[in-house]
Amino acid sequence: MRFSANPSSRSQPRHNDAGELTAIINAIAVGWEQADGTPFRKHFLDFEGARYIESGGQNEGLTDLIEHHVEPEGDAIEGLTLKFSGIDTYFEGDFAWAVASTEVSGMVKRSQEKFHSRGHQTFLFRKVDGKWKVVHTHSSSRPVPAASEEEHEHAEEH
Numbered sequence: 001m002r003f004s005a006n007p008s009s010r011s012q013p014r015h016n017d018a019g020e021l022t023a024i025i026n027a028i029a030v031g032w033e034q035a036d037g038t039p040f041r042k043h044f045l046d047f048e049g050a051r052y053i054e055s056g057g058q059n060e061g062l063t064d065l066i067e068h069h070v071e072p073e074g075d076a077i078e079g080l081t082l083k084f085s086g087i088d089t090y091f092e093g094d095f096a097w098a099v100a101s102t103e104v105s106g107m108v109k110r111s112q113e114k115f116h117s118r119g120h121q122t123f124l125f126r127k128v129d130g131k132w133k134v135v136h137t138h139s140s141s142r143p144v145p146a147a148s149e150e151e152h153e154h155a156e157e158h
Contacts, residue, residue, distance in 0.1 A: 035074025037066035045133035054139045080106035094127035105110035
């Protein structure tokens with residue numbers, strides 16, 4: 001199948017499929033927050049050559065992602081929150097992708113250092129046996145400047 005960058009050539013998303021992709025993304029956020037690999041095992045397609053990229057680093061394969069990134073963060077990070085918003089979904093037959101804004105915060109237990117970053121994430125999906133499966137992710141974020149943090153807290157107080 002040939003991909004065309006012309007948006008009018010894309011198949012129109014079926015409401016249920018767009019909803020299914022959003023539900024998968026939300027389940028993944030919960031998996032990160034709870035350091036639980038279950039949603040990843042359920043919704044990711046495990047295949048040779050799979051890579052998941054985050055802010056310059058990468059995990060090679062689903063097991064690497066879960067055992068060396070998702071699950072260890074439960075021991076390393078306190079109060080991890082991950083929010084995906086502005087999720088846009090696109091479809092080309094049995095291939096789909098979603099682009100979302102991200103916001104992540106928490107505290108590194110060892111150093112007691114708090115962090116708060118915003119950025120974007122791309123998810124690539126393939127429909128396998130009638131179900132959408134994540135085949136690749138790419139995330140990039142930056143720390144929220146301290147001035148923005150203070151303005152946000154001040155706005156919430158009023």
